[in-house]
Amino acid sequence: MWCCRLSHLHGRLQNLLSRGVTCSAFQQPNFKSLFPLAIRWHHTASNSLNCAWQQHEDHFELQYANTVMRFDYLWLRDHCRSASCYNSKTHQRSLDTASVDLCIKPKTIRLDETTLFFTWPDGHVTKYDLDWLVKNSYEGQKQKVIQPRILWNxxxxxxxxxxxxxxxxxxxxxxxxxxxxxxxxxxxxxxxxxxxxxxxxxxxxxxxxxxxxxxxxxxxxxxxxxxxxxxxxxxxxxxxxxxxxxxxxxxxxxxxxxxxxxxxxxxxxxxxxxxxxxxxxxxxxxxxxxxxxxxxxxxxxxxxxxxxxxxxxxxxxxxxxxxxxxxxxxxxxxxxxxxxxx
Missing domain, CATH: 3.60.130.10 (Clavaminate synthase-like)
Incomplete structure (x- = not known):
């Protein structure tokens, strides 16, 4: 019985992954204990976009533009550029960072063309252009070309x-x-x-x-x-x-x-x-x-x-x-x- 059930779950998971989408939970009792990896989000975009992402327990991982990036969930909520969170005229935050739950995690994540959408527990939606994330990520900054300094005598x-x-x-x-x-x-x-x-x-x-x-x-x-x-x-x-x-x-x-x-x-x-x-x-x-x-x-x-x-x-x-x-x-x-x- 155990082997049959595990085989059924594994087959269903592989079928969903082959289509590039997984959901946050399956309608199976005690699924978390049977298949822990399935509670994580994992999405692979089309090959032409060459983008993949995965939702980990404590961070979001994005692979895009030959760069592997990792983002803290609080960082993703804090840097939201929506009209209610950011003043695009003054380039200053409207969001009170101290009001955001330190343990916040997105409820859902989806990719539409080159834009990532994060829906938070209160229903607020944050969207990020993939290129913006590359430019402003820690990993992207490390690759940024700076004016060289010559060590000389x-x-x-x-x-x-x-x-x-x-x-x-x-x-x-x-x-x-x-x-x-x-x-x-x-x-x-x-x-x-x-x-x-x-x-x-x-x-x-x-x-x-x-x-x-x-x-x-x-x-x-x-x-x-x-x-x-x-x-x-x-x-x-x-x-x-x-x-x-x-x-x-x-x-x-x-x-x-x-x-x-x-x-x-x-x-x-x-x-x-x-x-x-x-x-x-x-x-x-x-x-x-x-x-x-x-x-x-x-x-x-x-x-x-x-x-x-x-x-x-x-x-x-x-x-x-x-x-x-x-x-x-x-x-x-x-x-x-x-x-x-x-």
């Missing part, structure tokens, strides 16, 4: 012969600006040439790609070796490799000069810190990892403080320098507006 950078961008091209054409930003994203440094050597023109250059960040040094800083701010930068002394504003709440990076007293960790951790510091310093001071540039009036250098350290040798004579700090979000946003994957 002095030899690699010199052999690449990275071109500078002319001041007028930078200011007046999107192509010039895009070429500059592409170099900046690739290497973390980029040059603009033929800039009138004034603070006003340097400021105008910076504003082309970002808001200028106000700091304790002002909007634009302009200094020489007069020690006016009690900082080594305002002297003729050499500056070791560093990044600026390490003491900010949102720092640009590492700065050995401005390192505070280490008094927040025990002695054994302190020694490990010094060991790590020594390893880092040795790497930074290797000649092959240093790229020396002699700045001259009219040449502006942009540096990504998250990637590239900078410094200087000691000097004699008189030197004036001006510059500013930019907001990283705005620099990357400008790059994206020009079609770069920043």
């Amino acid at each position: 002095a030899e690699i950078y010199q052999q690449a012969q990275v071109p500078s961008v002319d001041f007028q091209s930078f200011l007046e054409t999107n192509d010039g600006l895009k070429n500059f930003l592409q170099n900046f994203l690739l290497y973390g440094i980029a040059f603009v040439e033929n800039v009138p050597p004034t603070q006003e023109h340097t400021e105008k250059l910076a504003e082309r790609i970002s808001l200028i960040r106000e700091t304790i040094y002002g909007r634009m800083w302009y200094f020489t070796s007069d020690f006016s701010r009690g900082d080594t930068a305002y002297t003729k002394l050499a500056l070791d490799r560093h990044t600026d504003t390490a003491y900010f709440q949102e720092p640009c990076g590492y700065n050995n000069y401005d390192r505070a007293v280490i008094n927040t960790v025990p002695y054994d951790v302190v020694h490990r810190w010094y060991t790590a510091h020594r390893t880092l310093t040795v790497e930074l001071r290797r000649p092959e990892n240093e790229f020396w540039v002699k700045l001259k009036p009219g040449r502006v250098l942009f540096i990504d403080n998250w990637r590239v350290l900078h410094g200087r040798e000691s000097f004699t004579g008189y030197r004036q320098l001006c510059g500013c700090y930019l907001t990283r979000d705005d620099v990357l946003n400008t790059a994206r507006l020009l079609g770069l994957q920043a």
